[in-house]
Amino acid sequence: MVEITNPETALKWLEQQDHQTQIWFALRSALRAIPGVYSSNEDVEPSNLTVALPCFRTGLLAAAAAVTPRLNTLTFEKRVTSAISFINVSATDGGRQICSHKAAESALNCITSRNSAAHAAKALDYCAQAVDYDSIGSVSFASATHDSQNPNIWNALWPGYPETGLEFEMPGTLGDEWADLRGQMGRKRSDWEFWVEWYQGILKGIPLPWSLTQSIALEVKNADWDTGAGRVAEAIAPIYLPYKLERQIAELQAELAFARLKYEGIGDNNLPEPIENLTFEQLPTEIWNNLEALRTEKNASHPDPNRLRLLEQRLTEGAAKLGRLLKDVAYDETKQVVSGAIGAGIALNWNKIQLQIAKISQTVIEWIAYLN
Incomplete structure (x- = not known):
């Protein structure tokens, strides 16, 4: 049985996996890092949501790549390039926000780079830096170990923290941070409704249909993303509303x-x-x-x-x-x-x-x- 205790042990396992498993692994690390964008600084709402959007965009693209049969990376190349450019939005709260963005960037690079195993290991490393603080310890590595034992299975994002009747269960203060971030999204519901539902499904291990994720990832134009959350929501709506x-x-x-x-x-x-x-x-x-x-x-x-x-x-x-x-x-x-x-x-x-x-x-x- 593989035990992942650091990026090096992760890389050793990843080098033995196929490309899409590497993307899947990198993506789950990047998704775990999303609450790291939360900041309690004053005037946080615009910055928190601005910093979160590139991470969600990464989630869509990497998920679409991870579940696409006979993946053709050329289909994703221009979108990945645009997304990496988009992800360079300034992180206003230093360390954790930057690490969340770096985890997302590594997941994107994993899609198109020949050195995808190394990028997947980097995604885990940045995830650990974004969420492993205070009393959480090495929970990111423990979750990565669980992933290695269940490759390409979309279990709950934090398998060591199963649901106990709560809306979601996450380690340390991550649950509170996600709840606060989601509260900010709720005040701009028309812009963020899809993202809340999409991420909640990932958290619980009950993702939305992958066909829906693929359609949104490949149909929303790069120019829409550059305009911001409101325009992205407008582009997503005609795809998402029939499913809803x-x-x-x-x-x-x-x-x-x-x-x-x-x-x-x-x-x-x-x-x-x-x-x-x-x-x-x-x-x-x-x-x-x-x-x-x-x-x-x-x-x-x-x-x-x-x-x-x-x-x-x-x-x-x-x-x-x-x-x-x-x-x-x-x-x-x-x-x-x-x-x-x-x-x-x-x-x-x-x-x-x-x-x-x-x-x-x-x-x-x-x-x-x-x-x-």
Whole structure:
């Protein structure tokens, strides 16, 4: 069994690995270093987010390279050159921020350099400098050892710190730093929503679909990155929003599944009878089938903005009527619907269902803006 205790032992192992494993290893080190960009200095928000963006860009490019079958480095060459130039944004807090950037730069060099094993080892070295401080000790090397035993597997980023019911688990103060950094991103949600979800998935070992990562890495133009987070978010949105919509549809359908009723006459892609004519028993199935129609339109080669808007409106109207009818349904202390009209689940989970429908509506409206 390999034990990685320093960059030299890492290099010895890396020299025996294929190119994409080296990229994968370097990337995981660079991703672990991201909280190192956090600074508690005054006026931190602009600098923290500015310094973080090159690290996230590195994550996309290196992840796309690591999972691309029969990797052709020429596909990535110009993007890597541009990203390395972009990563030279001044780090405002000295050591840790610089080391986080250097870890990212090493991961990028690992994609196109012939000496990729050495660059991967450097990424680990810089990661250790960015995060191994105070009481954390050699945790970066322990995590790298775990990686060497599970090559090309996307386990939780910090395998020695499994989830314990918390949103994420990271060593030392890294969790607090990431939480603070994420809080800053939350105040500029439209610019950073994708990045928070992408990194959270990596942290937990549940990454977003690699096809989505590859599309964003290879479709967002270098000029967009040079303009800043707002422009990058605009470029990502038309790629990310269909994925987000699919996830939201699946989540709502999971809530409705237990209450779905068979109702003849609703179920194809033609818009059914007016909402006002539907009964309480029919509405959950009506909402379900509108979700299916929305999914079908989303997956069309050329989604029709007008039909998407029509389906969004019908979904919202159906939810509004169901909400009104719920007020008229009597249920006992155990929350079982006395009328037998529908399972208690709809009544019990209505607030959550209503919120999910509102999120779907907003996502559809945001996406339509890019389709027009």
